[in-house]
Each structure stands twice: as C-alpha cells, then as structure tokens.
Amino acid sequence: MTNRPSARIVGAICASCIFFVFFFAGVMYLSKLGFVGNSDHPWRASLSCDVSGIILKSTEITSIPVHIENLGTETIESTSSENAVFLSFHLLTHEENDMRYDNDRYAIPEPIRKNQQKTVAAVLDNTKMKLRPGNYIVEFDLVKEGKFWFSEKENKTLKIPMTVYGGTE
Amino acid sequence: MRSNLILELAKRDFTERYAGSVLGVFWAFIWPLVMIAIYTLVFSRVMGAKLPGISSVYSYSIYLISGLLPWTAFTNTVTRASTVFLDKRHLISKVSMPLPRLPLYVVISETVTFVVSMSFYLIFMILTGVPMTLKLLLLVPFVYAVQQIFAFSLGFLCATLSVFIRDLRELVNIIMQLWFWFTPIIYMKELLPLFAQRLLLLNPATYFIDAYHQIFFFDQLPDFRLLIVLTVMGHVLLLMAYTFFKKLEKEVRDFL
Secondary structure (H helix, E strand, O other): OOOOOOOHHHHHHHHHHHHHHHHHHHHHHHHHOOOOOOOOOOOOOEEEOOOOEEEEEEEOEEEEEEEEEEOOOOOEEOOOOOOOOOEEEEEEOOOOOEEEEOOOEOOOOEOOOOOOEEEEEEEEEEEHHHHEEEEEEEEEEEOOOOOEEEHHHHHOOOEEEEEEEEOOO | OHHHHHHHHHHHHHHHHHOOOOHHHHHHHHHHHHHHHHHHHHHHHHHHOOOOOOOOHHHHHHHHHHHHHHHHHHHHHHHHHOHHHHHOOHHHHOOOOHHHHOOHHHHHHHHHHHHHHHHHHHHHHHHHOOOOOOOOOOOHHHHHHHHHHHHHHHHHHHHHHHHOOHHHHHHHHHHHHHHHOOOOOOOOOOHHHHHHHHOOOOHHHHHHHHHHHHHHHHHOOOHHHHHHHHHHHHHHHHHHHHHHHHHHHHHHHHOO
16 A cells, blocks of 8 residues: 555546536537527527616716627517517615516617627616615616516526615605 | 445445335435425415516526535535545455545435436426426536536545544534535525625535526526636545545554
C-alpha cells in the first residue's frame, strides 16, 4: 500500500472533468447556433433589464429599457400586424399582491424573429398611474392582445421593485 | 475491488432496505408515487399554491418535485457515503479492497431510486399536459452525473474524516438540513432580494437544482456556465478527497 495517489485514478478524474466541461460547453455553443433548445414552443420569450430597481417621484415619468429575446418559433409581431404583441406590466404591492393587472401597453417597434433580441422602452408615468409614495413591484410581461399573456404560457415575468416618493395624488 | 462486488453491494443495499416487508422492492415504486400525490394534493388542490407569473394549477407541484427528487438523491448520497467505511467495516476487515470505490455502491443504489422516481414524475407531467422538450430531457443524465460526482466527492471526503471524528455522522445530517433551506427547492430564487440571489451563487447545489428547474419547469436550456463551474468544483473536490484519503489510508484501515 502506498500513500501516493494512483496516476490511473487521477487521470480518470481529469478525463471525466474534461469530458463534462467540453460536453456542456459544446451544448452551450450548439444552443447559440439554434441546434438545441426549446425552439419547439411557439411563444417563448425572455425579458431582462439592466435596471435592478426604479425610483420614481410622484410627478415623474421614467423610461425603463426592457430587453425582449424571442426564444420561441413564432415571430413576435410589432404593432403593424394584426397579431401584435405588446410589452406591458402588472402592478404589485411590495408584498407581491396584485394591485393593478392591466396597465399601459408598449409597442414593439419591429418584429422580433426567433433568437433575436430587441429593446423596448417602457414609460412609467406616475402622473397617470397616480401611485402614492411607497414600495411597489412592476412585473413586466408580454401580451398578445385579446389572446393571452406570455406568463400564462409558462414564460417568466420580469419583476423590478419600484419606490415612489414625493407628494401624493 | 471488482465492479461485481460494487454492483452486488448496491443490489443488496436496495433489497435489504425493504427486506422482510410484504411488498419488498415495490416500496421503492410506491414512495415516489405517494410523494407526487401528496405534493400535488396539498400544494395544488388544497393550498392552491401558484408561482408568480405562471397560471397552471400544478405549477408549484411541478416546480417543487423537479428540485426535490434530485436533492433527495444528492443528500442521501452524501449522508450515506459519509459513513460508508464505518458501515462496511466488517467487510473491509475481511476482504482486501480499494476503499475509494466503496461509496460507489451508494451512488448506484440512489441512482436506481432516482430513475424510478423520475419516471413517475415524467408520467405525472405527461398526464397534466405540461410541455416538455425531449432534447432538453436528454440533458438530465448529464446534469445528474455531475451532481452525483459532487455528492460522491463530498461523501468520500466525509467518509475518511468520520473514521476519526465519529460525530461527523450527525453533523453531516444537520448540515444537509441547513443546506436544503439555502437551496431554492421549495421557493423560487427570483423571489429573494438581489443580495440573497447573489449569495445563492455561492451554493453549488443551486447550480444543479436550477438546471432541473430550467429543464422541467421552464422548459428551457439550463445555464451551462453554472454546470461547467459545478463540474470543475466536483472534480477538484474529488481529487482533493482522493489525495486526502491516500495520505491517511493506513490510519483509516488501522482505525477500522
């Protein structure tokens, strides 16, 4: 019996590590090329934003850039189409209870094709929303008007905490 | 130790667990069915639990079970492998065997349970009409393999230590309980504040649990960067555990 690790076993561990790293990296690369993934679903989209929180004066209007990536097979049509999809949001309390489900719609300026990403500016206008000072959550979602919300198709929404301060309505 | 012995130990481990019972190994099939039924009934029907932004009645059950089944395999592998030298000392003293391979029988035994549980879970998903992509399901064995390499390494390291520190057995159980609550299995990490979400990235279990959630629940590709990190972590830990064991092998055998 020797205290030295067996070269065969060390080699096997390294080989296993290399195999799995290359496997995952390979699949990641193929997914970027569109060969693998969940592209079988027509309505699949990912919402993201560079902003982690919104601070809004009670009389202020602010614009939040929301990135929409189309991960499904269908094109997310812009306002010019009958099948237009809009960016919208649900307003929640800071405890995540529903407060106002239907809010402004934001037009998508041009169609977003499969694997494409576009950014839409969501304008939050508190002169219209008339929110009292406090903490809220803005939950961005896509809506195919009159048909469905994307969250109903098991897509993730994008939640951003929002603080309103200043005078009340 | 020949691979036959490992397989024999795994087979015995599986059958001995249900030895003497009327239904025998069928209990291994009944347990996941009961678990799926309970979580569906309690969370979907009674509590009406839904996840934010997702409308399906079964969404919480699907989310929960997709994390719970791999976690059960992971935690059982770590806790059982961490006492494997003590549990099998009668065998070690009689048969000459390379000890590093001994925890493998735990991994195999837990894998059988995982496969059975997952099969029922997939049937449940089909019955509830949850969308699934076959190409994504093909990734599950690879995610599971990396998860179990990590579990094996951790269990192996603890197995060596527990020969000298007998309290480690209980300590591992407590740590695994705490670890469970620090892993987004029963809650969504998106619901946590941003700093807590960042903290979760320090937890390697989050990497594979998130991968299962992405595959089964969101029907999306997992984050491969996290899986690559987990792969490297698991293998480095394995190398460390093996080197540590080799340094102490003589003492381990003497203590046993």
